[in-house]
Amino acid sequence: MHENPAVIATLLPDAARSAEAFGDPPEAVLLPEEEPLVARAVDKRRREVTTARWCARRALAELGVPPAPVPRGERGEPVWPDGVVGSLTHCDGYRAAVVGRAEQVLTVGIDAEPDGPLPDGVLDVVSLPAERARLTELSTADPSRNWDRLLFCCKESVYKAWFPLTREWLGFEDARIDVDPAAGTFTAHLLRPAPEVGGAPLTGFSGRWTTGRGLVVAAIVRQRT
Numbered sequence: 001m002h003e004n005p006a007v008i009a010t011l012l013p014d015a016a017r018s019a020e021a022f023g024d025p026p027e028a029v030l031l032p033e034e035e036p037l038v039a040r041a042v043d044k045r046r047r048e049v050t051t052a053r054w055c056a057r058r059a060l061a062e063l064g065v066p067p068a069p070v071p072r073g074e075r076g077e078p079v080w081p082d083g084v085v086g087s088l089t090h091c092d093g094y095r096a097a098v099v100g101r102a103e104q105v106l107t108v109g110i111d112a113e114p115d116g117p118l119p120d121g122v123l124d125v126v127s128l129p130a131e132r133a134r135l136t137e138l139s140t141a142d143p144s145r146n147w148d149r150l151l152f153c154c155k156e157s158v159y160k161a162w163f164p165l166t167r168e169w170l171g172f173e174d175a176r177i178d179v180d181p182a183a184g185t186f187t188a189h190l191l192r193p194a195p196e197v198g199g200a201p202l203t204g205f206s207g208r209w210t211t212g213r214g215l216v217v218a219a220i221v222r223q224r225t
Helices: 030-037 043-062 122-126 129-141 149-165
Strands: 016-019 084-090 094-101 106-113 177-182 185-190 204-212 215-223
Touching: 030 043, 043 084, 043 094, 084 149, 094 106, 094 149, 094 185, 094 215, 106 149, 122 129, 129 149, 129 177, 149 177, 149 185, 149 204, 149 215
Parallel strands: 084 106
Antiparallel strands: 016 094, 084 094, 106 215, 177 185, 185 204, 204 215
16 A cells, blocks of 8 residues: 555645555554444445544644544534644545644645546536536547546535635535646636635635546645735
8 A cells, every 4th residue: 555656745735744545454443532433334434434534643643743533523524633724535445634734724625536437417416517618628638537527526625625614515506617737737716705714705726636546636725825
């Protein structure tokens, strides 16, 4: 597992720390306070949650933060130790955590997905007409990529970055994603009244994405200014 080159670290600024796993090592265990998270979970779900929390503690250690439980909040979001912001993700064959100190980083949102096309019917649910038109352009220019899955991945990272700041729901229709295929970046334009965050209106996010090793990965790390 550890011989695999890093994936998510390539997307992050210096203020963020990360850990990832491409499997479920035997040393990955939950803390007692986290056991309720998987009390009714099937084995696959238990392993995903367990290894993601193990990654979280490894990432926290990179910040100098001692091991701590990472429970769930009201919308299933991870609840981090005081003074820390972060995000978790897991999918088949991959788990990751990204954290930062709250004095430097405002919010984090990460998502990883299997690098395959979305199931039939999903794209229309998660995308806007303008986004679908852009996907057609991207697919024409480079049909080797699953642009629909990348769009979904970026939108998931947007929600994960948004919710800790606002404590409000954000629908797929509430953000328009523009992907830059050459730079490996994306911009999320929020299509709802902008809440004030940190003394300024929150109108969008910028992030980075990558593909490889059967994965699509997107990351937003909004630093404080």
